[in-house]
Amino acid sequence: MLNRVKNVGYGDTTPFLSAAGSAGLRAEIDKIIDGQVEQWFATVPEAAHLEGKDVNSEYYKRHLIETAWRIRLLRVAESKALAEVAKISPAAAQIWAHYEQEEMLHDELFIADLTRIGVSREEFLATEPYLETKLLVGFFSYLLDHEGPLGVVAYSYLVEYVNVKLEPRKLEALKSSVGETNIAGQVSHSHTDINDDHPGEVWAALRFLIKDEQDIAALKKYLEEHQTILAMFFNKLYLNTLAKPQDKAA
Known part of the structure; x- marks a missing residue:
């Protein structure tokens, strides 16, 4: 008999990584991301701006706008x-679907915070996202067409790990600079990430997608590439809102 059906995930479902191996690799990946965070604060202009006491209103506004657009655009690629x-x-x-179900509509949390600072939904919708935001979405499409979903899931682990580690500190600062009632959406988003253990959830999906040592090497490379594209966005944000004229010319 001939069964031509394939690409449905059947066969040997034993993960390449044992439970201990998975925990060990996750610790290694977390250390890599910690190093990337240090590099981020050392090389991205005003990387900690939102943690300061004097937050630039245009920087903050555009950051929320781009975050909402990033969620809206990436959820299409992540659904694919x-x-x-x-x-x-x-x-x-199954794990990825549950994670996406929890994150799918979080753009509305950031849009709600925009309305609290006087940016209407109409103004948000009229604001085209930065090219750098589009490039991140385009990179996801490239990955799905030519390399597979590992890099897409890797992005979520990167942002969830960093969010859980750093977002509470940023939100605590924004309570003073922007006002606690004005960041309710961001607080709710962070609450979901932390209390539903989104880093752990995404890692559980990654473990099933890692099939060999080449996938482990690819995972590390994806983390580096995602950070590079995100840095391009934050550099653009800095140049458009905070940079002095001589910095923009440079």
Whole structure:
């Protein structure tokens, strides 16, 4: 008999990484991300601006706008990623679907915070996202077409790990600079990330997608590439809002 069906995740479902191996790799990846965070604060202009006492209103406004657009645009690519994940591992697809279900509408949390500082939904919708935001979305599409879903899921682990580690500090600062009632959406977003253990959830999906040592090497490379694109965005944000004229010319 001939069964031509494939790409449905059946066969040997034993993860390449044992439980101990997974924990060990996660610790290694977390250390790599910690190093990237240090590099971020050392090389990205005004990387800690939102943690300061005197937050520039245009910087803050545009940061919220781009965050909402990033969620809106990436959820399309991440939904497409679900189908590709399911072809490799139904278990990973189930985890990823649950994670996406929790994150899918979080753009509305940031849009709500925009309205609290006087930016209407109409103004948000009329603001085209930065090219750098589009490039991140385009990179996801490239990955799904030519390399697979591992890099897409890797992005979520990067941002969830960093958010859980650093977001509470930023939000505490914004309570003083922007006002606690004005950041309710961001607080709710952070609450979900922390209390639903989104880093752990995304890592559980990653474990099923890692099939060999080459995937581990690719995972590390993806983290580096995602940070590079995000840095391009934050540099653009700095140049458009905080930079002095001589800095913009440079």
